[in-house]
Amino acid sequence: MSVPPTEERNPHTADIDRLPTLDMLRLINAEDRRVAPAVAAVLPRLAEAVELAVAALRAGHRMHYFGAGTSGRMAVLDAAELHPTFGVGHDRVVAHIAGGLPALHDAVEGAEDDVELGAAAARAMSAGDVAVGTTASGGTPYVGGALRAARAAGAATVLVSANPAAALAPLADVHIAVDTGPEAITGSTRMKAGTAQKLVLNALSTAVMVRLGRTYSNLMTDMVASNAKLRGRQVRMLTQATGLPAHACTTALAEAGGESKVALVALLAQTPAATARRALERTDGVVHAALSDLRNP
Template identity: 50%
Template structure:
């Protein structure tokens, strides 16, 4: 008779033994592989462990680079839908869910997007951001309910994020979104994942076994953060949220951002402080409008109209100003 594994500690979410098929499935995942050569890592000096972690992390950008064609195709598809009013929605559990919420929450101050344009859903709800709710990742039905609360449309994009590529919440979110006609993307760190298979677009950044077996907040987490940075940032560039590499749609909501706004206008126009202050005052603090006023030689109402006609693209508005 084969030996049995002891049950988990009392009160733990995994107090009962996991199904045999799940245990076997984890054995096949690159992110879960055990690395025997690191079995005595705890005997190394702190400096040696830090150097080892640094070497491990150095391979992540190359893994992301292998997926750049897929990432670019996804960005173009997202941007086209967002230009028509669609939303970008991330859905994940644990570290993956937190990374999605982080990326979504940084879009309003960085690109002046409305809070509901980029949304992060995490299994277990907002409390799971600071308190572990690992059991929530197994609830695919909850993912469907969370998406239904958003009233998805075919112009929306749902990105399921999961290091393993098998997390029921992320896979369930993608399957449900696809049934509603939304664009779907599966971001994982294992090849041949169920998440990629469920989505129209699969991005599989294969980072390999972790320094600590199964701790996918390490290399896999870093890879997911890099890809999410690309998805949101390049989409916003395509939507005209930047002028060159300047964040001309920045929301000046605090002293640092107000100072940054003035610096961006100065870098874009070369204007003096008094001109910049006057333009920003006339434009109610909108950096993009102030730049158009100074470079295009137009007043505030004209700048607002030209930008509206150009769908917010400053370069297009400047070309229109030159024709006036």
Template identity: 50%
Template structure:
């Protein structure tokens, strides 16, 4: 008899068809089983490259106008969104509020399940409303199922403010995609552990979010070549990395690069401009500002 449970219609909730008794397998076979399942994920993400590319350009265009990138999700999806948002400032030198991660249930849900939080569409709407959204903002709703009420409520509120809305899910023809301007659907199929979307779905989601945020930063001039030149050195590891970046981008020696970084308050992009142009930090900052932060336009593309 067919099930009337809507979860049973989701590929991520289906049995994988192998009938595998996981506990009966040797550990080596279990490891191979999980790895084989993961091996398909990159190819499945590849099927979505056209819409991912369109999303990157749309996000970057809005961010260039002062907009923000907001990730919204529940459970694993929410944690991945918050993770992505938290990694952008140290990597690309952005202010903390430029990329935002919201998770159903608030910060406590990052480490513990908050019962019922994902089912509250009104909370999703209120959480994005609290950001004082503008038309320049982009809101990315993340839900492996493509049907989480919290995320649907957030996207509805975002659309009401004229934001660009993007859906990231791991099923097809989802309500989330229908509610968004752009729908990214990575059909990962059944999980090794039935319904455990922290597995293939989580991997696919991480790959998509990495691509969206990283390439938006590239379009905004946060890189030079493939160097993270907007990095600001705030600890010893980053100071060493910043010196290597400045040496590579400018051709200067390590001592000269370190001195320029010190004069540039640890900002690698400013230090490179100083060394290539032969000017002090104020003039380098002015040149970068005039070029919209595009180092290649200031010192030439290499």
């Protein structure tokens, strides 16, 4: 069996243990700089994954992440941020990590090697859903079990790996293979491969949310304002989008029951909050479409 690129020895860092601290950090940073171009090379595949996820979520289905170790933790982190950032229900994008919650802070013995554990995690999936398997090596058995079960259920499948020759690639409708090469410390995939996974998942979920109308321009219209900082961000977003003073935006936000998107449409269309809310309901919550709907009744 071939060795994944992440397990090969990096010739550039062979002397890392004998370098002064600053030189060591420069060497690690030089390796890190290889990650973004490697992600750029797979953007067409990433775009395909975005389209799959948009179609699924728009149709009322779900997206599930599956991973182990660093890859699983990155998936859990990405999914956890979507509710507060974009107001997405916790059950719409779900992350599964081999070993469950304890694996977030400790290695769970044998969990990533358990094919049946992965299959069991995917049993909640149904036709129309999307499964995203994350594994640096591209061969983690837990992820393989999940992708096989997801495919059997009629779900679309995506594999995110750091191995262009990933063993699990045949199980994926889309394989996003970010070739980050050997790690600075051989096999330590929490480094470049982990960074690549974070960049890919952040880009995937953000692009999906934008396509679903969860932003207006580059502003978060659906964030959950659960504290004073975020309530202040709501008002700031409204002032940035409309050019109106903060006091006018605060009033509009109150009239909209604290819903940023309703307040935004009300301010831009100069219409009551109730009218703005109905327009958003007619247009699946997309601000530009709601504004067009109000201007062209």
